[in-house]
Structures are given as C-alpha cells and as structure tokens.
Amino acid sequence: MVPVLAAGSVNEVADLITRARREPQYGWSVEAACVPTHPDGRALNDVSGVPVVGGLEDVPARVQQDGYRVVVAVPHPAWTRTRLRDMAWDLEGTIAELVVAPALMEVDRAAVALHAGLWPHPPAGQQTVAERRAMALKAAIDRIDAVIAIIVLTPLLLAVAAVMEGYSAVCVEMQGDDS
Numbered sequence: 001m002v003p004v005l006a007a008g009s010v011n012e013v014a015d016l017i018t019r020a021r022r023e024p025q026y027g028w029s030v031e032a033a034c035v036p037t038h039p040d041g042r043a044l045n046d047v048s049g050v051p052v053v054g055g056l057e058d059v060p061a062r063v064q065q066d067g068y069r070v071v072v073a074v075p076h077p078a079w080t081r082t083r084l085r086d087m088a089w090d091l092e093g094t095i096a097e098l099v100v101a102p103a104l105m106e107v108d109r110a111a112v113a114l115h116a117g118l119w120p121h122p123p124a125g126q127q128t129v130a131e132r133r134a135m136a137l138k139a140a141i142d143r144i145d146a147v148i149a150i151i152v153l154t155p156l157l158l159a160v161a162a163v164m165e166g167y168s169a170v171c172v173e174m175q176g177d178d179s
Helices: 010-022 056-066 081-091 129-178
Strands: 002-007 028-034 050-054 070-073 097-100
Touching: 002 010, 002 056, 010 028, 028 056, 050 056, 056 081, 070 081, 081 097
Parallel strands: 002 028, 002 070, 028 050, 070 097
Antiparallel strands: none
C-alpha cells in the first residue's frame, strides 16, 4: 500500500479515508491528515481514526519528515491556485506526488473523467507488479508483430515495385515509338 497524506477540510479528508478503505485494490493507505484547527481553536487528534499531524501549512514539512509517497489535496476554502502551486513547488525534489481533487481545478466539469470507484486513483507509477508485467508483455508482442508484418510485407511491396518499374518502362517505350 502507498502511504498517503490527505490535506483539506475534515469532511473531505474523512470521505477520502472512507473511500480508500472501501477500495483497497487501488493501493492507497491514508496514514495521516493535515487539516485546519477547529474554529474554536482546538486541534483535532484524528479524522476517522487517521492521526492529524498538522495543519494545511505543515504538508511539505510532514512529507520531508515522514516520507509520504502521495499527497492528496481535497477541497477546503484555504486552497487557492497560489497556495496549491506553492505547495507543489515545496514538494519538488521529494518522493511525494501531489494529487489535486478535480473540485479544486479550474476545468470544464465535462472534461474531467473520474475513475470508477475510488477517486482519485493512484498515480501512474503505482501499478502492481502484475500490471507492469502485462504492460511489458504487450509491448513485446507489439514489437514482434511489427517485425513479422515487415517480414511478410517486404516481398509483396518489392513485387509491386518491380511491376510498377516494368510498367513505367513499357510506358516510356510506347511513348518513344509514337515519335
């Protein structure tokens, strides 16, 4: 399982935790959360049984300290384009990948295709060993098919070229006879 740090509003983080637990085949384990302090000033200890390790501003430091592989930014009014961009820059050079909820992006809703089941899906580099083997096998079969196609089609294309060469020679000879 890939260790995930979820950051955003308490309700959205709780929703992500629930979905990650319900869909373990996606390989995410939400191990920590960064959420704002409660409006009355007290800090939360956990969200749905996951420890709260800091506020939204603490995300980069927690990634450096604890080595989370994925940071998921879920909706919260404090997330602005500038703040998300700055966090992405702060995560540059760490092992963490930043995943941003579609609700935080300025895109046409029709253009966003959500993965069935758990959103957001694990990053592309997080495939299982079986998925990587299947992709490698497919790539090898594609290359073998291409070589076979070249071997099979080369004689046919050479024959067509020879016929065309002979045809063009006949046409040139016929044009020379008319003069």
